[in-house]
Amino acid sequence: MRQKTLLRCPCGEEIRGETEDLLVEHAQKHLAQAHPGREYDREMILFMAQ
Helix, strand or coil: CCCCCEEECCCCCEEECCCHHHHHHHHHHHHHHHCCCCCCCHHHHHHHCC
């Protein structure tokens, strides 16, 4: 199974990580900085990722 390493946020930001773990980490940091109050767990982030 291919790892998901790209997430396109509805705000237009492209979030990337070399691994799924890094993608989740970067996505959660983006959410905290750009969208305070919005939190997604690992499963939801990977569901939305490519």
